[in-house]
Amino acid sequence: MNSLYDKVKKNLIWKSVFRRDYKDTVRNRAQAIFGNVFLHLHPVRVRESAVKLRFTWGMGGITLLSFIILTVTGIVLMFYYHPTVDLAFLDIKDLEYQVPYGVISRNLHRWAAHFMVIVVMIHMFRVFMTGSYKFPRQFNWGVGVILLVLTFLLSFTGYLLPWDQLGFWAITVGTNMGAATPLLGYQGPFSEYLHITPYNDIRFALLGGARVGGNALLRSYIWHCVALPLITIILMSVHFWRVRKDGGISRPQP
Amino acid sequence: MVAFPDPNLKQTRVKTIMNPFIEIITQPDNIAIVIMIFMVTFFMAWAFQQAFQNDRLKAAGMPVDGEHDQDVDTFRPLVRIELIISLVVMVFLTIWSIAVDAPLEEIANPTITPNPAKAPWYFLGLQELLVYFDPWLAGVVLPTLIVVGLIAIPYIDINPKGNGYYTFEERKYSIIIFSFGFFILWLLLIVIGVFFRGPGWLWYWPWQEWDHQRVVFEPTRDLTQLIGIESRSIPGFIIGAIVVIGYYVAGLIAPLRYWKKNNPELLAKLGMIRYYLIMFLFVTMMSVPIKMILRLVFLVKYVWITPWFNV
Amino acid sequence: MANENPHSSNYRAYLFAALSITLLALSAWVIWNDEFGLRPWKHYQKEYKSLKHDKLEKDYQQALQDFRRSGGARRLAMLEAQLAKAEEAFKQKGVHDRYVELNAQLDDLHAKMATNQKELQMTRGQFLETEYYFTKTQKPEYKKKMDELQRQIDTIDGKGKALLVKEEPIRQAIYKLTGGMTEIRAEIEAIRKSLEERKEKIANNDKAPIEIKQYLIKDTDKADRCVSCHAGIESNVQVSKKEPYTKHPLGFVYLGHHDPTKFGCTFCHRGQGRATTTIEKAHGNVKHWEEPMLKGNMTQTSCLNCHGDIKNLRGAEKIANDTELIRKYGCYSCHKIPGYEGMGDVGPELTNVGTKVNYSWAVRWLMDPKKYFSTARMPKFFFTKDQAEAIADYLFSMSGTTRHDVDYATATPNEQLVEQGKMLWSQARCNLCHMTNGKGGNHIKVYAPDLSKAGSKVNKTWLFNWIKDPNKYFPGTRMPRFRFTDQEINALVEYIVSEYQDDEAESAYTTPVQISAASIKKGKDLIQQYGCYGCHKIQGMEMVQVAPSLKSQGVTFLRSDEMREKIGTELSSIGSKPVDLLDFGKLKKSIPNDRLSYIKQKLRDPRGFRLGLRMPNFGLSEKEVNELAAVLYGFTDSNVPVRFLVPSRQELEKMAGVPGYKFTGDFAKVISDVKCTNCHTIKGIGADYAPDLSLAGSKLQESWIRSFLANPDVIRPLLQQMPKLGLTMGPKPAKITMPKFNLGVQKVEDTNRSDVDVVVNYFQQELVTPDIPKDLPVIADIVMPEQIAMGKKLYDQKGCVACHQIGADGGAVGPNLSNVGNRLRAGFIFKHLENSRKFKPDIVEPNYGFTERERIFLTNYLMTLKLTAK
Secondary structure (H helix, E strand, O other): OHHHHHHHHOOHHHHHHOOOOOOOOHHHHHHHHHOOOOHHHOOOEEEHHHHOHHHHOOHHHHHHHHHHHHHHHHHHHHHOOOOOOOOHHHHHHHHHHOOOOHHHHHHHHHHHHHHHHHHHHHHHHHHHHOOOOOOOOHHHHHHHHHHHHHHHHHHHHHHHOOOEHHHHHHHHHHHHHHOOOOOOOOOOOOHHHHOOOOOOOHHHHHHOOOOOOHHHHHHHHHHHHHHHHHHHHHHHHHHHHHHHHOOOOOOOOO | OOOOOOOOOOOOOOOOOOOHHHHHHOOHHHHHHHHHHHHHHHHHHHHHHHHHHHHHHHHOOOOOOOOOOOEEEOOOHHHHHHHHHHHHHHHHHHHHHHHOOOOOOOEOOOOOOOOOOOOOHHHHHHHHHOOOOOHHHHHHHHHHHHHHHHHHHHHHOOOOOOOOOOOOHHHHHHHHHHHHHHHHHHHHHHHHHHHOEOHHHOEOOOOOOOOOOOOOOOOOEOHHHHOOOOOOOHHHHHHHHHHHHHHHHHHHHHHHHHHHHHOHHHHHHHOHHHHHHHHHHHHHHHHHHHHHHHHHHHOEOOOOEOOOOEO | OOEOOOOOOOEOHHHHHHHHHHHHHHHHHHHHHHHHHOOHHHHHHHHHHHHHHHHHHHHHHHHHHHHHHOOHHHHHHHHHHHHHHHHHHHHOHHHHHHHHHHHHHHHHHHHHHHHHHHHHHHHHHHHHHHHHHHHHHOOHHHHHHHHHHHHHHHHHHHHHHHHHHHHHHHHHHHHHHHHHHHHHHHHHHHHHHHHHHHHHHHHHHHHOOOOOOOEEOOOOOOEEOHHHOOOOOOOOOOOOOOOOOOOOOOHHHHHHHOOHHHHOOHHHHOOOOOOOOOHHHHOOOOOOOOOOOOOHHHHHHHHHHHEOOOOOOOOOHHHHHHHHHHHHHOHHHOOOOOOOOOOOOOOOOOOOHHHOEOHHHHHHHHHOHHHHOOOOOOOEOOOOHHHHHHHHHHHHHHOOOOEOOOOOOOOOOOHHHHHHHHHHHHHOOHHHOOOEOOEOOEOOOEOOOOOOOHHHOEOHHHHHHHHHOHHHHOOOOOOOOOOOOHHHHHHHHHHHHHHOOOOOOOOOOOOOEOOOHHHHHHHHHHHHHHOHHHOOOOOOOOEEEOOHHHHOOOOOEEEHHHOOOOOOOOOOOHHHOOHHHOOOHHHOOOOOOOHHHHHHHHHHOOOOOOOOOOOOEOOOOHHHHHHHHHHHHOOOOOOOOHHHOEOOHHHHHHHHOOOOOOOOHHHHHHHHHHOHHHOOEEOOEEOOOOOOOOOHHHHEOHHHHHHHHHOOOOOOOOOOOOOOOOOOOOOOOOOOOOOOOOOOOOEOOOOOOEHHHHHHHHHHHOOOOOOOOOOOOOOOOOOHHHHHHHHHHHHHHOOHHHOOEEOOEEOOOOOEOOOHHHHEOHHHHHHHHHOHHHOOOOOOOOOOOOOHHHHHHHHHHHOOOOOOOO
């Protein structure tokens, strides 16, 4: 038994992958963190109470987890989806009826999205209640607010993609508000001075047309699957980086 | 073995007449809001419970929760907890996904407008504001101010206390204002938009049946019409302008004078720019409930009518 | 216990482990569910496979048994013995050695041929290369080389041919040695094959993969996966009657004409073709899917999507029958319905109604027509007595009369006239169209008023004028003008008035009462509100109120012929109208919220949904409701690909620019008088109640036409709409006879010709086809009596007697042939025997494939069948 154990572990390949053994030493514990690209987000040592669930509620981490789940399921869904008026709805129907694990992928994607919105809002509430936006974390709070907006936008752009009545009208109602933007929306105040019509206003830019149609579907798709996730990932990196650099989870100063 | 339905059984469309309330809350997308209500309530209670506990400790001269704690290794305590929470979340989401199917309605049809046509649930607070404000305010200006205001919070809140622990006593005003905005103006309006708004965006109690033919006539007026002046006339315009601008001027000046007299140090610490920013955001935020009361109680539609926009 | 020391590797280990196992279990469930729970078709396909296996196995065993019983087994054993013997002989030393030797020779030859072939290829390659250089450079040395190579090629080719010649004798020698065995083996193989094939079928069935099966219809968004569960639907063999394994009912009609790979399932059946996870979803019985599956006869409603002509369409008998209801009730009068434009008024003209009927009767009728006659066609508008009187006042004032009644109940009728009238009544077969006391009449094909109570409704003067010339009172009526003398008409009027009295009739206005202007105004408003002008021509209503949608544009009055919008909702696409656009009103909770339920409820109780609706109640029976709903459900704007559409004959003619047929000359006058097209179709015009006369001139003999018109008698003992192939549920066969119109008695107006002459002339000039020869080809080599005898023999051989009657013998499906020699032209019989479907696509008569000579014999025989005058 022991010889097998040695054979597996004491060779070049194993050692090249795993830099340490599993013995519980201070050095190993530290190495577990900084030797691992994912755990490296964390400092090697943290304040004891920062580990307690009651303080952070784990909301930031849950948000990240939701985002990862959404990315994975989203990629699966993208394999089966064409962002065209003719095919979008039928593709979703096929996901439901035909594609292996299509139902569970779509359900997970939908519910994780709703869940992420809820969790992000609670995360913001927690950060406010512990005063964690105060010095030196003011900037990171601002990044967090933008990430909150991005979460809403990600969910909003995804709503249209099934091309059903629910999404279609939710997006119609949502973007109609854009038409009321002062100066830039054709129904907004002062827009007539800029010669704004339904065909050159901000809603037209959002939808790629004067009403929700094929272009809006394509734009939604690209925002939802490419542009917004990219921006979100960049800002998330900034957010996590600043958490570390601003001294980790905020705690009362002794 | 799974019991496959016998297709020879006569399949009839079973229509169960459900309680309208159960029908609404069991709509697939609305389950998320039910979950949100429970989660938000739970975490709100937990936050305030810890805040009051810390306040008691402070009052007794003792250190607050975590003030003197030691450092621990990240591996394993934190990593293990993170994994456990991840598992809990994944189990939860998997059960949710197995139990409830994502909704898919009829194919998009621009000629059939569902009544009510609702925005995604997290924007229903804004849609609810449409009852009280014109779209350019409810849909554009107010959301922009919300985002700007949120980002501005760290820079206008100069209270150094309560950094890194739950407390209420030390940050009374900021917590009250934030909670009012978060729970009442954001979450409560969402809940109202989801559960209490039916066809025609009319108010329906949970036990009421949605009625697509229902007509409700609300004789709304403009503010100046209350005192008998036509709101679309020059005097109406002037009075409206006085009311709106006066509201802002009074909201900005009155606290200034009060604090100058009673608490000049605070004002000095804030500085004038910060003071005006705080008061502008606060006064704007308070205009929402004020307008709601005007609309609901006094049936006032507009305060100020101009050729370009109405307030 | 969980370890509480956060540094320990066991920290919360149990919780961690428990959660991991939970997630694993959930994942397992997800996988299982995706593999089986969401794929019920796998179960059904397996079940079908096993059922089919059983069936094939049974067939195989049966065949095996038959094989044994029929002596096939003995024959096989014998052949096998023979084979063994032959093989034994073959194995003898000399024979076998010879065989080996020959085979060696053959192999040697083949090797040589292969070498030769290779040499040839190489030389040809060289030749082609040289040719390439030559064409490029034109150098003569290449040309020389080419010639050299060509010579080589010819030599090698010659050698190869010599080798090939040698092969055949060797093969023949080998065959001589083994020939007997090969033949026996082939026979054994053939005998075994019939059984092997069955076995192979079983093996193929067992090998068939369990998979999603679907019809993808190009250019549409259809992917019909119905066959994934309904595995046997396309099969010709019934594997199991149980759903979903059964085959398609009448598959040879429906699937035969609509290849499922091109048409799929859901064009006809609706439902959700893509869904495979549950029965409810697949059949479309779920929320957010508005097209539930159509089952059974109801599916015929989909025929309307593509087929312009439903009449005589095989497999569409029910829907064809149902569409008659639209015509009967005149739905198109108030609703726009495609294909029913310009159908004419469904109700009688009311311009002079005041001179026709009693005022009390009119009021009573307006209030509830169904109460007066249960078969009344006019719907109930729920008028109060005041309203009914106002409308009657308006109508009577427009006719220039007052509130007045004439009561004949007390008068004593002239017995002699009544007797004569009664005789005329039955001679003219009034009962064919008019119902009296619940008897006679045909309410679907030919609608005529019930006359049971006519005596208390109309006055004698009007009745006299009406029978004398119906067109005069109501141009476009379907009532024919019988050629009665005035005296005869008097007798008929006397008979009708005395015989058909209404015991419940009131006569409140035997002394006339003047009509008030206010009441007229009220009546006019009511007529406008309820759109009576939709069905009746009403004086003073040339200006009609417009549809509400136009009203908002400031238009208040339009002339009726300018009015594009009808009073009711357009029904062109009611069968695909989104359910959201249907107003269920207060019944939202009490009836299922789907389209079909809405349509049915609307037909049952048109004003039940909410207040303020105007549609009257037609008092439809539940059967009629279902039938009418089936038709309406078929009016869709479904996006059927153009290639599926089968336009009606009229549409085709319109597309081709062929003008619609019009009757010309004096015949047109006869038609408008006698209304032949009420029952007969002539050149596409008219009803299908009686035989199509489009080719009558080629078909019928003149003398027969004359005598028939003078005295019509039954030709066919049974109605044409016999159940065909068990598809229809047509009316019960009844004896139908043409009425006696007394033709030939009078001259056609403005001319000097008798109407029978006009008819016969027109038949011979117009209703003929060059396809039918006037006379029969003559066979010169056989004398006539012999030909007739041969024809008779054929008649007996082919079993014609099973359907046709001659004298007292024979069946009653086809026409009685006792007098066919007097009736039909020989040319027609001759052509008809060649291909009966050519002139009548839906005929039952089989095609026997007679030769031309046989047809001549038969025709000659049939032409001898003549009844001498009684």
